[in-house]
Structures are given as C-alpha cells and as structure tokens.
Amino acid sequence: MGLANEALRRLNLRAPTDEVAFALVHMRTERGVRLDFTQAPYLSAILRDRRPTHCTIACAQSRKTVTYVSKLFHLLRHPADDTPRTAIYTFPTVAKAQEFSKARLKRMIQASPLLHEDVADVDAVGVKTGRSGWALYLDGTFSELGATSTPADILVHDELNRSDPATLQVYASRLRASHDPRRWLFSTPSVPRFGVSALWEETDQNEWVWQCGQCGREQTFAPMDRHVTWRDGLDLQAETFRCCHCAAPVDRARVLSGRWVPQKPENAHAAGYHITAIMPPESTAPRLAKAFGEAIQPEVFAQEQVGIDEVSGTQHVTAEMIRFGEWANALSADRPLVGGLDPGGKHDFIAGDGKGKVLAVHRLGDWGAVANAMSSLRISVLVCDGAYDPSKAQELARQFSGRVFLADYSLETVGRRFWEHVHNQRRVRVHRTAGLDYCGRRIIQGGDGGDVFPALPYEQERELKAHLTNMARTSVDDAKGRPRPVWQKIGPDHLRHAHLYYTVASEMTEIGFGG
Numbered sequence: 001m002g003l004a005n006e007a008l009r010r011l012n013l014r015a016p017t018d019e020v021a022f023a024l025v026h027m028r029t030e031r032g033v034r035l036d037f038t039q040a041p042y043l044s045a046i047l048r049d050r051r052p053t054h055c056t057i058a059c060a061q062s063r064k065t066v067t068y069v070s071k072l073f074h075l076l077r078h079p080a081d082d083t084p085r086t087a088i089y090t091f092p093t094v095a096k097a098q099e100f101s102k103a104r105l106k107r108m109i110q111a112s113p114l115l116h117e118d119v120a121d122v123d124a125v126g127v128k129t130g131r132s133g134w135a136l137y138l139d140g141t142f143s144e145l146g147a148t149s150t151p152a153d154i155l156v157h158d159e160l161n162r163s164d165p166a167t168l169q170v171y172a173s174r175l176r177a178s179h180d181p182r183r184w185l186f187s188t189p190s191v192p193r194f195g196v197s198a199l200w201e202e203t204d205q206n207e208w209v210w211q212c213g214q215c216g217r218e219q220t221f222a223p224m225d226r227h228v229t230w231r232d233g234l235d236l237q238a239e240t241f242r243c244c245h246c247a248a249p250v251d252r253a254r255v256l257s258g259r260w261v262p263q264k265p266e267n268a269h270a271a272g273y274h275i276t277a278i279m280p281p282e283s284t285a286p287r288l289a290k291a292f293g294e295a296i297q298p299e300v301f302a303q304e305q306v307g308i309d310e311v312s313g314t315q316h317v318t319a320e321m322i323r324f325g326e327w328a329n330a331l332s333a334d335r336p337l338v339g340g341l342d343p344g345g346k347h348d349f350i351a352g353d354g355k356g357k358v359l360a361v362h363r364l365g366d367w368g369a370v371a372n373a374m375s376s377l378r379i380s381v382l383v384c385d386g387a388y389d390p391s392k393a394q395e396l397a398r399q400f401s402g403r404v405f406l407a408d409y410s411l412e413t414v415g416r417r418f419w420e421h422v423h424n425q426r427r428v429r430v431h432r433t434a435g436l437d438y439c440g441r442r443i444i445q446g447g448d449g450g451d452v453f454p455a456l457p458y459e460q461e462r463e464l465k466a467h468l469t470n471m472a473r474t475s476v477d478d479a480k481g482r483p484r485p486v487w488q489k490i491g492p493d494h495l496r497h498a499h500l501y502y503t504v505a506s507e508m509t510e511i512g513f514g515g
C-alpha cells in the first residue's frame with residue numbers, strides 16, 4: 001500500500017491549508033500506521049469542517065479520537081494567523097488522560113516524523129509543547145481544577161458523556177480571552193437529552209445518507225430523530241444490515257458513497273455529526289450480532305456499539321405513565337400524612353397517605369414554609385435530604401422531634417429494603433439506584449398498586465411531569481471497569497427525589513416509625 005512519492009509530495013504542499021492532506025502525510029495511529037480515509041470518507045468532512053463548535057456522537061471504533069487529534073495538530077501547526085495556540089484536551093478522569101497521553105498520544109507523536117521533531121517534550125504527560133510555541137494540556141474532569149486555570153484557544157472533550165458536566169462549564173470559560181476559540185466535543189452517547197445528545201440539539205445535525213442499491217431510496221441507519229430505529233436497519237439473526245425501506249441487504253460500497261446531510265441546516269453555527277455502526281469498516285454485522293449476544297444490557301449495546309442514545313426499556317418513566325386523581329392539591333389534612341422533602345432553591349415537598357394516594361405536591365419557598373406544611377398537613381414522618389443544608393435540616397428535626405429523618409444516598413448494598421435506618425439516629429441511608437428503581441416502578445404502576453398524584457393546575461402538572469421524567473436509567477463503568485446501573489439526571493429532578501423520600505417515609509410509618 002503506501003502512497004507514491006509524487007502523490008505524497010503534492011499532498012505535503014497542500015498540508016498547511018488542507019486538514020485531510022495533513023492527516024495523510026503527517027499523522028500516524030498509535031501503531032505507526034498512516035491514516036486512510038478510503039474506508040471512512042465521513043471522517044474527511046469532519047476534518048475539514050472549520051466551524052468553531054463541533055459535537056460528534058459516535059459508536060465504538062469510529063476513530064473519532066485519532067481524527068480529532070489529527071485535526072488538533074493541524075490547527076496547532078498551522079494557525080491561520082500564525083499566533084501560537086493553546087489547547088486543553090480532556091478525558092473524564094486524570095488517570096484516563098494520563099493513560100492516553102503516555103500510551104496513545106506519545107506513540108502517535110513518535111510515529112510521525114513531523115510531530116516527533118516538533119514536540120519538545122515527548123515524555124511529558126500532562127502537557128506537550130511545540131517548538132513553534134503551541135501547548136497542549138491533558139487533564140481529567142473529575143479532579144481538582146488543573147489546566148482549567150490556563151486560558152485556551154481550543155477545548156477538546158473526549159468521552160464527554162462520562163465527564164463531569166460542572167467542570168466542563170468551568171473549562172468553557174477558559175476560551176473567553178481567545179480571538180479564535182474552538183470547542184470540540186465527542187462521545188459515545190448514553191441516554192437521550194444528556195451530554196452529547198443534549199448538545200446535538202443545537203447543532204446542524206448531520207446524518208450520513210446513502211442510496212439503497214435495490215430500491216433506490218435514500219436512508220440513514222439509526223438516526224438520532226428515530227424516524228427509523230436501529231433494529232430496522234440491523235438484522236441480528238441474519239447478521240446483516242438491511243435497507244430500512246425494502247429490507248435488501250446493504251451493499252457497503254453504497255454506504256461509502258453516501259454523504260453528510262444536515263437535518264437542521266438552520267443551526268449552521270455549530271457542527272453536529274453522527275457516526276453509527278454501519279459506517280466504520282471494523283464494525284461488521286456479524287461482529288455486532290456477537291456483541292449483542294454478549295451484552296448484559298441491550299441499551300448499553302445500542303449506546304456504545306450502534307451509537308444511538310437509549311434508555312432501559314422496562315424502567316423508563318414517561319409523562320403519559322403518571323396518573324392524576326380527582327382530589328385537589330392539599331394545603332391541610334384532617335389525619336396524619338407522611339412526607340418527603342428535597343430542599344434546594346425551592347424546597348420540593350410531597351406528602352400523602354403512604355398507601356398510593358399522594359395528596360400534596362408543593363415547591364415551597366423557604367424552611368419556614370416547610371415547618372408550616374409539617375403542621376398543617378399533620379406530617380407524622382418526614383424524610384428530608386440531609387446533605388443540601390444540614391444545619392437547617394437538623395433544626396427542623398429538633399423542632400419536630402421524632403418526626404424528621406435526614407436521608408443521604410450512602411447505602412451501597414441493598415438488604416430487604418432500599419433504605420436503612422441508622423440505629424438511635426434520625427438518619428436514613430438510601431441506595432440511590434435501587435431507590436430510584438423502586439420509586440420509578442411505583443410511578444409506572446399508578447393506580448395499580450403504585451402512586452396517584454393530586455389534580456394540579458396545568459403549569460404545576462407540567463413541572464411535576466418534567467421532574468419525574470428527568471432521569472434516565474443507564475449503566476456506567478465503575479473504577480474496575482464493571483458496568484453499574486445508574487439513574488442519570490437530564491434536567492431538574494427534585495420532585496423525583498422528594499417522591500423517593502416520601503416513599504421511604506411511607507415504609508417507615510408501616511413498620512412503626514412516627515407512630
């Protein structure tokens with residue numbers, strides 16, 4: 001293989017102004033192999049797209065990292081105005097950033113004659129600098145702020161969906177002083193409306209479109225808008241991709257001759273690209289079928305292997321599932337109720353009979369209003385998040401002695417219940433995932449043994465529905481790389497937590513607390 005000398009010479013001339021030529025001539029993979037886009041033409045367009053904001057959603061084996069590293073080195077080596085640039089490249093954790101720097105990035109630099117000569121300190125882990133004046137910092141997001149205090153021109157966030165959203169915000173402010181700021185974010189997706197999926201909404205949303213050789217119709221595999229699903233395009237039994245219109249097996253040459261088509265061309269200010277399982281040459285249908293067979297959670301297969309966001313089907317709460325009764329939202333009660341409180345900007349409060357009938361849903365303004373609600377709703381047991389404002393929560397517990405319990409999400413193993421009362425203390429420990437699972441089922445069951453909410457004015461009903469559905473169940477790897485189920489927050493979710501605390505209060509009452 002290899003490029004002929006004459007072809008290389010011509011590409012080399014174009015390299016300063018052409019990202020693809022630069023990648024072909026100067027970049028190598030960590031195995032020392034030249035980059036080649038003949039089997040991945042969709043990457044060329046991403047390399048050449050100079051819009052300042054990129055959000056790329058990609059499946060495994062998409063080569064997104066090496067593509068963006070190549071794009072980055074082109075910009076560092078050939079800034080349009082010859083002013084040296086500073087870049088910050090992040091991974092979720094410092095350990096991952098260091099591993100990337102030591103193993104992959106160092107080898108890519110060493111394998112490239114140009115970069116090997118330019119990089120002043122190939123062994124440095126946290127920062128690489130170029131003899132022409134550029135700097136590249138590598139850092140994690142779940143850490144003390146390291147490189148975050150350095151002003152930057154280019155931010156690259158790899159594995160965005162596993163990164164700390166709060167730290168990413170801080171990084172964004174580091175671009176303020178730059179005259180040519182760039183922000184490139186990419187990741188395998190996780191759940192809808194979270195991370196790259198949320199950012200995707202603000203981009204021009206390019207999907208890869210090709211024409212079926214059989215029926216001639218244009219199509220996209222596993223598009224983000226779900227006008228067809230990945231199961232329409234991937235036949236796991238026959239181990240083949242199929243046309244989603246006529247079901248003919250897909251000819252790979254047809255996919256390769258496809259093109260990017262923006263689904264939201266009006267968002268031209270930000271580039272969005274979606275690389276799915278049908279695109280990388282390594283991601284074949286038989287390989288995907290094998291991975292699906294081995295997958296413990298089908299939604300994680302869809303997220304990582306297919307490249308589409310997905311939630312666990314059985315545990316997902318949707319707005320249509322939430323049931324409302326005919327009773328009004330109570331401000332007082334003539335018999336004792338139990339309650340749950342999630343204090344915060346608003347103190348979100350849910351109270352009911354503990355047996356399926358929720359009687360009150362209030363977003364209270366301050367702790368005084370909470371105390372009033374304790375009295376007027378005759379709360380016998382209140383479970384309250386004890387972490388937000390511990391001194392105020394303690395004060396409430398003293399004021400209503402024996403009736404207020406402070407909860408935290410510190411329980412790590414589940415016994416008979418998803419919560420545990422700490423002996424002789426006004427404290428309960430809750431297992432977050434098991435608790436949200438259990439309470440999610442109570443919402444889904446509605447009138448059939450679950451919870452029914454009071455009739456609410458339109459705006460409050462909308463708010464409750466949003467909070468109860470603003471969590472999606474998915475899976476993340478723990479420190480040892482084993483998948484662990486979690487509920488991911490995708491918007492304000494305080495009433496979902498208040499409902500969980502209310503559920504704990506209900507169960508505590510059943511076994512004699514507060515009586």
Ligand SMILES: [Zn+2]
Pocket residue numbers: 212213214215216217243244245246247248
């Ligand atoms: Zn067809």
